[in-house]
Amino acid sequence: MNLIDLQIKKIKRNKQLGLMVHAVVGYPTQEKSEMLIRSLINRKVDFLELQIPFSDPIADGPTIVRASEKALKRGTNTDSVLELIGKLRGDIHIPVIIMAYYNSILSYGLVKFCRKAKKLNISGLIVPDMPPEEEDRERFIQTSFEYGLYPIRVVSPSSSKKRLEINTRYAKGFIYSVSHFGVTGSGVKIGNDLVGYINEVKKTVRLPIAVGFGIEKKEQVEKLNDIADIAVVGSAIIRNYEKGGLNRLKLFIKELKEGTIY
Amino acid sequence: MIFNFKTLYDGDTCGHFGQYGGRFAPKGIFSFQTSYDGDRNGHFGQYGGRFAPEMLIPALEELENVYIRAKKDREFEREFMSYLTGFAGRPTPLTFAANLTRRLGGAKIYLKNEGLNLSGAHKITHCIGQAMLAKRMGKKRLIAETGAGQHGKAVATVAAKFGFECTVYMGERDIERQRPNVFWMQRLGAKVKPVSFGTKTLKDATNAALKDWITNVHDSHYLLGSTVGPHPFPSINRDFQSVVGMEVEEQVKKIEGKLPNYLIACVGGGSNSMGLFYRFLDKKSVRLVGVEAGGRGVSKKGGHAVRFSGGKKGVVEGYKSVFLQDRYGNLSPTHSVSAGLDYPGIGPQLAHLKNEGRVQFTYATDREVLAAFSLLAKTEGIICALESAHAVAFALKLAPTLSKNKIIVVNLSGAGDKDIFIIAEALKDKEWIEFLKGKSHL
The missing domain is CATH 3.40.50.1100 (Rossmann fold)
Incomplete structure (x- = not known):
């Protein structure tokens, strides 16, 4: 059974909102990135999303763009990312999901990448620029499944009912719902618009819902309790780390965690 | 006497009044096809396609659908040609x-x-075409990327002409190299936003424009300036050009x-x-x-x-x-x-x-x-x-x-x-x- 499913069962049992935290691997340096990720997993978060930095990350806002640039400048690449995950793997007891742009995987070789990811006990892949319409030619979803990786499907408020159906047809684990019209790290109000849209998603697919993009405060996480199953926090982690290092980051995660048992 | 009255200002035998009028003969710009065209998903052999984030796919579908309808509409070609001749100055010699x-x-x-x-360049042609599509989609604002500033200037031009708000993204390095075009874009009423990440050139401006589009997709059209990007942009711009x-x-x-x-x-x-x-x-x-x-x-x-x-x-x-x-x-x-x-x-x-x-x-x-x-x-x-x-x-x-x-x-x-x-x-x-x-x- 995929670790994602086990973790979701656990969350449901505990009647709490899952917390998925995100890090750009190699940011700010390979060593410090390791410490940053360790500090995240030590705070009992539920899912870990690790991003392979890419030169042209079209769905990301300025915070993750800058972090990716920094990581690339320091020589981070797909091999070094997988190496670091390998180093950490023994200490991570939660599902790890790799977020990457498709070109990083394509240039590495889809099968080779999936094989390595499986060896590293990775649970899923989030590839924002790999829509189901290209599946016939690319065989990304199929190959992911062959190696036991859940290709996490992403939906957004602009998705029509038909697109929700297309996107969720092969979904497993959970659905990643982009919270609003915007890129990562651009703040979002948890209000009626979001509730309405998440309800639409729920009508189409019976899978847990993760909400991400612009989640940066405990209050937002608290509100997500009634709407979703998992809160995803990315850019805000980098911003807190930049403002006050690991100490501030620990406090921030602690605060978010409090929000999940609201 | 009503029907044989003539003036100096009458039309010729084909109904041309000076440069105006005439019987519009479609040139088949939008019905022309070749054996090298893409499939219905915009794949050209092993290339092309639509590798866009989900946030943009509905907008790309909307653009594709409005374009498919426009292609079949003789009025669309007539209007396009009339802007090209009466506004852009075509045909060029x-x-x-x-x-x-x-x-x-x-x-x-x-x-x-x-x-x-x-x-000052061919870019105006696809800008006119896309501005007409943006009008049909009811968009209020145009977003564009530019390298040399030629496409940006052409977008700013059609934005002024058609009454759109306009934001042009341009890499800081390109702004340095192509200051005159920045100046003209601003005179045409466009906001020129410098892009300070990546290599600070065209590819980064494209990235920035895509992000703006993701954020403002309901009221903005991304007027992409070349035969690149996700389907249907490569085919649309090719047809116009x-x-x-x-x-x-x-x-x-x-x-x-x-x-x-x-x-x-x-x-x-x-x-x-x-x-x-x-x-x-x-x-x-x-x-x-x-x-x-x-x-x-x-x-x-x-x-x-x-x-x-x-x-x-x-x-x-x-x-x-x-x-x-x-x-x-x-x-x-x-x-x-x-x-x-x-x-x-x-x-x-x-x-x-x-x-x-x-x-x-x-x-x-x-x-x-x-x-x-x-x-x-x-x-x-x-x-x-x-x-x-x-x-x-x-x-x-x-x-x-x-x-x-x-x-x-x-x-x-x-x-x-x-x-x-x-x-x-x-x-x-x-x-x-x-x-x-x-x-x-x-």
Whole structure:
């Protein structure tokens, strides 16, 4: 059974909102990135999303763009990312999901990448620029499944009912719902618009819902309790780390965690 | 007496009143097809497609649907043509380069002078077309990326004309190189937003524009400026730009009574080259040559933008094509004396045409380009853009190797006025530098 499913069962049992935290691997340096990720997993978060930095990350806002640039400048690449995950793997007891742009995987070789990811006990892949319409030619979803990786499907408020159906047809684990019209790290109000849209998603697919993009405060996480199953926090982690290092980051995660048992 | 009354201002037998009126005869711009077209998902052989984040797919579908409807609508073509003739200044002339031809002593050289379009380049053509589609979709705002500023200026132009708000993203490095176009875009009412991440050039401006579109997709249209990006952009821009080749075919047949032997165009993303080539793709006697930016030479990593020398297959910015990238798929830095050609990707249909052997590719170095620019100005009286001078540079090599009965058509995609600072610097023009120093005291 995929670790994602086990973790979701656990969350449901505990009647709490899952917390998925995100890090750009190699940011700010390979060593410090390791410490940053360790500090995240030590705070009992539920899912870990690790991003392979890419030169042209079209769905990301300025915070993750800058972090990716920094990581690339320091020589981070797909091999070094997988190496670091390998180093950490023994200490991570939660599902790890790799977020990457498709070109990083394509240039590495889809099968080779999936094989390595499986060896590293990775649970899923989030590839924002790999829509189901290209599946016939690319065989990304199929190959992911062959190696036991859940290709996490992403939906957004602009998705029509038909697109929700297309996107969720092969979904497993959970659905990643982009919270609003915007890129990562651009703040979002948890209000009626979001509730309405998440309800639409729920009508189409019976899978847990993760909400991400612009989640940066405990209050937002608290509100997500009634709407979703998992809160995803990315850019805000980098911003807190930049403002006050690991100490501030620990406090921030602690605060978010409090929000999940609201 | 009612029906035989005449005035000086009546129409001719076909109902033309001066430049207006007449019976509109569709040219079939939007019904024309070739054997190299994409499938219904915009795949050209192994390239193309729509590798966009979910946030943008509905907008791309909307654009595709409105375009499919417009293609079948005669009124759309009529309106498009009337903007091209009445606003942009089409058709542009096909000029026989008599002096240059004599000097080189080989094939006859014709110049398709796209620099005479409103806003100084071919870009206005697809901007008019897309602005018409944006109107049909009820959008209020246009977003664009620009490299040399030519596309940005054309977008700002149509935004003013059609009444859209307009934001143009431009890399900081390109702003430095193409200040005059920034100034004109602002005069046309556009907001020019500098892009300070990545390589600070065209590819990063494209990234920034895509992010703006993701955020404002409900009221904004992304007026992408080349035959690149996710489906349907490569096909839409190609169709609009195909009027260039359509005019060339008519003009050259009228002058020479036959088809040309060679068509030459510079290639960044591909809008001017696809525009020139498209109508000729299935006319196999016409050889098609694309000229990439050789920069400081292809042996220098990061010193050029020759995708077909060192580039490999990839998926970036929403489409599959050939990209200059490192082994991990990150785009490589590029260089060219012209800001419009230093883009690490190339239109998917061009990549397919290269695979099929239908279009040959070569490159011209910065040095060759500056020499070609200067020679063209002095022999033909045309100051062309540095981008277009790449095509001229190859024509200078090719013409002397061909016999005098052969015909070459070179696409001069834009005018060179915008390049005044780069060219003055490259030619080390002392008087100009003194002039700038004097101005700097203002």
